[in-house]
Amino acid sequence: MSEPAYRNPWHTQAAVVTAIRAETPGVATFELAWVDAKSKPRVPAKPGQFNMLYMPGVGETAISLSGDALHSDLLLHTIRKVGNVTGAMFRLSVGATLGVRGPFGSAWPIDECVGADLVLVCGGIGLAPMRSLVNQLIRRRSEFGEVHLLIGARTPRDLLYRNEYSRWKAGGINVQTTVDRAESTWTGNIGVVTLLLERLNRFKPAGASLMTCGPEVMMMYTIQMAISRGFERRRMWVSLERNMNCAVGTCGHCQFGPHFVCKDGPVLRFDLIEALLEVKDL
Ligand SMILES: Cc1cc2nc3c(=O)[nH]c(=O)nc-3n(C[C@H](O)[C@H](O)[C@H](O)COP(=O)(O)OP(=O)(O)OC[C@H]3O[C@@H](n4cnc5c(N)ncnc54)[C@H](O)[C@@H]3O)c2cc1C
Structure with missing residues (x-):
């Protein structure tokens, strides 16, 4: 079995905001750098995977990697402001820190x-x-x-x-x-x-x-x-961007039939989940 990219899936690593780029109304790309170079995952994230971003005192949420993790140590996350966690992120300035766990989930099948x-x-x-x-x-x-x-x-x-x-x-x-x-x-x-x-x-x-x-x-x-x-x-x-909590298939929050969207997804082959797509979020 291949080694997971992260050292400890529960361990949140500190990252600093190095740039914030406004993209479209209500959407911005946050560029993050690891505070400690040793936090960098052992295996680079693959396109389609996501990180859990943690705002202390507010909460944690799943956000896809939108940068080129194979060729850069910087993390890019393009985020739409919809609720508590993303709202708190939009109040951050360059130089602020937040927590990152990941990368998690399946990748696009290139x-x-x-x-x-x-x-x-x-x-x-x-x-x-x-x-x-x-x-x-x-x-x-x-x-x-x-x-x-x-x-x-x-x-x-x-x-x-x-x-x-x-x-x-x-x-x-x-x-x-x-x-x-x-x-x-x-x-x-x-x-x-x-x-x-x-x-x-x-x-x-x-x-x-x-x-x-x-x-x-x-x-x-x-x-x-x-x-x-x-x-x-x-x-x-x-x-699938279903609600999720733990990101490692433990809490059951994103269980979708036999699949855990966080662990088996978010990228899933259509024929394997066709019937389950009828099911709305729990
Ligand atoms: C694998 C995965 C990858 C994701 N990648 C991204 C990403 O790259 N960028 C990104 O912006 N989001 C992404 N999301 C969605 C993100 O996790 C949610 O929008 C999350 O709920 C935001 O947390 P919050 O605390 O700010 O909002 P919450 O407090 O969770 O939500 C507040 C309110 O907004 C509603 N809401 C939640 N999401 C949406 C939405 N998308 N549109 C409209 N209303 C919504 C909720 O129903 C709730 O009523 C991803 C989700 C998953 C599962």
Whole structure:
């Protein structure tokens, strides 16, 4: 069995905020550095994994790694302010410290997709756990067929990482965007992200792989559209952002049938959890 990336899964390590970048309304990327270099995980985090971020006196929450942990010691977390913990993080300034446990969970199955066409579909903050995947795919671009990244957002102002799209395109990724509601200056697509999947013509469905992250309803419509386009159920993966506590499959908070989203997920193969997706959060 491979060694876990962390030394002690319960041990929270201190990290210092080295930069805070505003991304879209209510969303910011926090750049963190370990206070003690020995806190660095033994094995770098893989795209799709998450950390538990701890605000002393407030609580702890799961946040995906959105940076390039394989090539940098800095941790990047893109966070939407929704509640207690994320609200407290948004009151931090550069130089403040917080706690980090991880990395935890499953990763996007990059190696299983070598040789295939790839379609990545995300909505809103769902692009955060895909950014590190996109960067890896660019590094390993010759190993894959067509790579399409379909991004949906509420409005143009809600499109995450907009200044990175030209670099991703130059790296061989077909980036397409769409918004639910446009402003007068927007000349791009309008409509749900599944429309982009419906119109996609530069891919071979046989053997093609699909990975999706975003609101569950969006992922379900994406999967339905993908099935109608000829994707196989065992070639599709979803990233589930269910509520979780311990992150190591002990507390049962995120138990989803026989699966623990924290330990077996968040990235799960669709055919293995299809029936369970009907179940709402407990
Ligand atoms: C594996 C995993 C990875 C995640 N990665 C990220 C990430 O990269 N970035 C990120 O911003 N979040 C991410 N999340 C979601 C994040 O963990 C939750 O938003 C978390 O609840 C925030 O904690 P809080 O204490 O601020 O809010 P809470 O106090 O837990 O929530 C406050 C209120 O907001 C509601 N709420 C919670 N989440 C959302 C939401 N997403 N949208 C709207 N309302 C919501 C709750 O129902 C509650 O009513 C991830 C979750 C998981 C499980």
